[in-house]
Each structure stands twice: as C-alpha cells, then as structure tokens.
Amino acid sequence: MRVPKGETTTRFFITARASADQDGSDPQGAFSEDLLRTYMQFNEEMHRARVLLASEGLNPAARGARIARDPQDQRGVCADLELVGVAGDESSPSFARGEVAASPSTSGVHSMLRLFIGNKNYASWSLRPWILMKELSIPFEEHLVPFGSVDGEPPFKRFSPTGRVPCLIDVDRTVWDSLAITEYLAETDPRVWPVDPGARAWARCAAAEMHSGFHGIRDACTMNCGLRVQVSQWSGAVLQEWKRVDELWCEGLSRYGGPFLAGATFSAVDAFFAPVAFRVQSYAPAITSSASAYAARLLALAHMRAWYAAALEEPWRDEAHEAEARAAGSWLQDLRASFK
Numbered sequence: 284m285r286v287p288k289g290e291t292t293t294r295f296f297i298t299a300r301a302s303a304d305q306d307g308s309d310p311q312g313a314f315s316e317d318l319l320r321t322y323m324q325f326n327e328e329m330h331r332a333r334v335l336l337a338s339e340g341l342n343p344a345a346r347g348a349r350i351a352r353d354p355q356d357q358r359g360v361c362a363d364l365e366l367v368g369v370a371g372d373e374s375s376p377s378f379a380r381g382e383v384a385a386s387p388s389t390s391g392v393h394s395m396l397r398l399f400i401g402n403k404n405y406a407s408w409s410l411r412p413w414i415l416m417k418e419l420s421i422p423f424e425e426h427l428v429p430f431g432s433v434d435g436e437p438p439f440k441r442f443s444p445t446g447r448v449p450c451l452i453d454v455d456r457t458v459w460d461s462l463a464i465t466e467y468l469a470e471t472d473p474r475v476w477p478v479d480p481g482a483r484a485w486a487r488c489a490a491a492e493m494h495s496g497f498h499g500i501r502d503a504c505t506m507n508c509g510l511r512v513q514v515s516q517w518s519g520a521v522l523q524e525w526k527r528v529d530e531l532w533c534e535g536l537s538r539y540g541g542p543f544l545a546g547a548t549f550s551a552v553d554a555f556f557a558p559v560a561f562r563v564q565s566y567a568p569a570i571t572s573s574a575s576a577y578a579a580r581l582l583a584l585a586h587m588r589a590w591y592a593a594a595l596e597e598p599w600r601d602e603a604h605e606a607e608a609r610a611a612g613s614w615l616q617d618l619r620a621s622f623k
C-alpha cells in the first residue's frame with residue numbers, strides 16, 4: 284500500500300509481553316528467559332516495521348514508547364511502542380498524523396510480495412522477476428521507481444541495499460538481485476524451474492549464463508523497448524554473443540520440444556531471456572528463424588505486451604540509457620509517447 288506523502292502516515296503498534304509467576308518469583312529463570320525472548324521478538328518487529336516504512340519512503344519516528352505492567356496479565360510486563368512513518372521530519376509541513384493504524388503482524392496490509400522495479404522502457408533486470416511472477420500468476424504489488432536521483436542519492440537505495448532494482452520485499456525480508464529473487468520464489472513454487480532434473484539443470488545453466496555474461500549485447504544493445512535501431516557497426520565480439528544466444532535458444536527448443544526454452548511451460552529461463560527478446564525487436568540482429576520465432580513468441584505473451592505498452596507510455600527519459608542507444612546506431616523509429 285502506498286502512503287500518499289503529506290497526507291497520512293503509517294503507524295505500527297508493537298507490543299511485547301512477558302510473564303512471571305503469580306507471586307512474582309521466577310524459580311527457573313523462566314521469567315528472565317521469557318523477557319529475553321520477548322525483547323528479541325520486539326526488536327524483530329521493530330526492524331520489520333522500519334523496513335516497511337523505509338520502503339514507502341517514510342522515516343520512522345518513535346513515540347509513545349512505554350513499558351508497563353501488562354493490563355491483561357498483571358503478572359507480566361508489557362512494552363508498547365508506536366512507530367510512526369513520517370514524510371520528511373516531524374517539523375516539516377509535509378508531516379501529518381495519519382489514519383492508517385495497524386499492527387504489522389495482524390493487519391495483512393503488507394503481507395503481499397512487493398516487487399520494486401525501474402522504468403519499464405529500460406529496466407531489463409527488473410523485467411525478469413516481473414514477467415516470471417506474472418506468467419506464473421504469483422500475486423505481487425508492483426512498485427515502479429523511475430531512474431534518476433533523489434537528493435543526489437540513487438532512488439533505489441532507500442529500499443535496495445545495492446541501490447539497484449529489481450528488489451523483492453517479503454514482509455521483513457529483502458531479496459535483491461534478479462537471480463536471488465528467482466531462487467527465493469523457487470523455494471515455495473515448483474513451477475519456477477522445470478520439474479525434470481535434466482531440464483532444470485539446463486535451464487539453470489542457461490539462466491546463469493545470461494545472468495553473468497553477454498556483456499557485449501548488454502552494452503551494445505541496451506534495452507530501450509520503444510526504439511528500432513539500425514546498428515551502425517556490429518563488433519565481432521557482439522556478433523559472437525548473438526551467435527551464442529541463438530545456439531542456446533535452438534538447443535533448448537529442440538531438446539525439450541518447445542514452445543518455451545525448457546519445454547511446454549514458461550519457466551525462469553524464459554524470464555531471463557525476456558529482455559533479450561526486446562533487444563531482438565529493437566536491434567534486429569541476424570539470428571536463425573527458429574531463434575527469432577522464439578523471441579516473437581515471448582513478445583506475443585499478454586504480459587510482455589502489457590509491459591511493452593506501459594514502457595511506451597512512460598514520460599521519463601534517462602539520459603545515460605538514451606546515450607547508450609544513440610551510440611548503438613541510427614534510430615529508425617522511436618515509438619514512445621512524446622511529451623512536451
């Protein structure tokens with residue numbers, strides 16, 4: 284849930300309890316242990332609330348902290364803390380007390396996976412988990428944060444430890460890096476990778492090869508969904524990489540029977556090559572008909588079309604990405620919406 288800046292704040296009420304025996308004695312040190320456990324649990328809740336607030340661009344401000352006897356259990360102690368998310372600091376005009384009040388563990392407001400991505404026109408790494416989750420119908424909340432800088436800081440730094448996207452937040456867990464996100468999802472969803480061990484090993488190798496390689500293609504054919512580019516000169520190294528992409532795609536399709544790379548269903552390896560399909564569309568490298576049919580198949584998926592349509596509508600232009608595309612060759616078409 285997005286909290287509109289200056290209108291509301293997010294509040295967390297964190298309560299921790301520990302109990303002693305009726306007479307207040309603590310024969311086996313149980314009360315102390317209970318207190319320690321409670322303290323740790325309290326810290327965890329605090330951490331979790333802070334992560335959630337930070338991902339909303341809000342700063343945590345504590346108020347109303349109180350340690351008292353537990354009102355329901357007179358033998359115990361009870362710590363209450365209200366953690367309030369503020370846009371800016373408390374004295375700034377944008378600060379306002381809000382209506383959204385809930386315990387994070389019971390409200391369910393943030394129980395959904397949240398995927399932070401960059402601009403759809405450029406963010407190739409972001410597309411991987413996005414298309415994977417869409418194709419597998421894994422529900423998530425999309426948080427698109429455009430490239431640029433906020434007060435000289437990369438905008439992604441406030442929720443992603445590397446300052447890069449994609450970044451997945453699952454309540455109190457932050458998972459950065461597209462491959463790590465894929466593996467995180469695979470722990471609970473067997474459809475992420477092919478079921479057959481041989482196909483799974485192949486799919487993992489091909490995805491890893493994409494994840495750690497193809498730097499020539501990445502640099503020379505930067506993802507810029509709306510452009511059609513006449514490449515001025517293909518370097519030998521980049522051509523070699525396109526040849527390898529072609530070889531990998533044809534191998535997967537013929538070995539596992541298609542229509543996807545590791546068989547009949549879309550899996551993570553297709554997600555890893557989804558940005559390459561946009562590059563094929565933009566830069567038209569010379570690839571075999573089988574490889575180009577596979578790229579077209581990916582581009583025709585409803586969710587890929589939705590990503591593409593959104594990319595074309597984006598108002599933002601990031602100069603670094605634009606410069607890379609200009610360096611690639613002459614632009615035959617720029618299909619992005621123009622804004623004055």
Ligand SMILES: N[C@@H](CCC(=O)N[C@@H](CS)C(=O)NCC(=O)O)C(=O)O
Nearest residue numbers: 406407408437447448449460461462
């Ligand atoms: N290995 C990372 C790479 C992520 C990455 O480089 N993301 C780019 C955008 S597509 C980014 O966030 N760049 C931020 C910047 O350059 O400031 C992954 O797989 O998630």
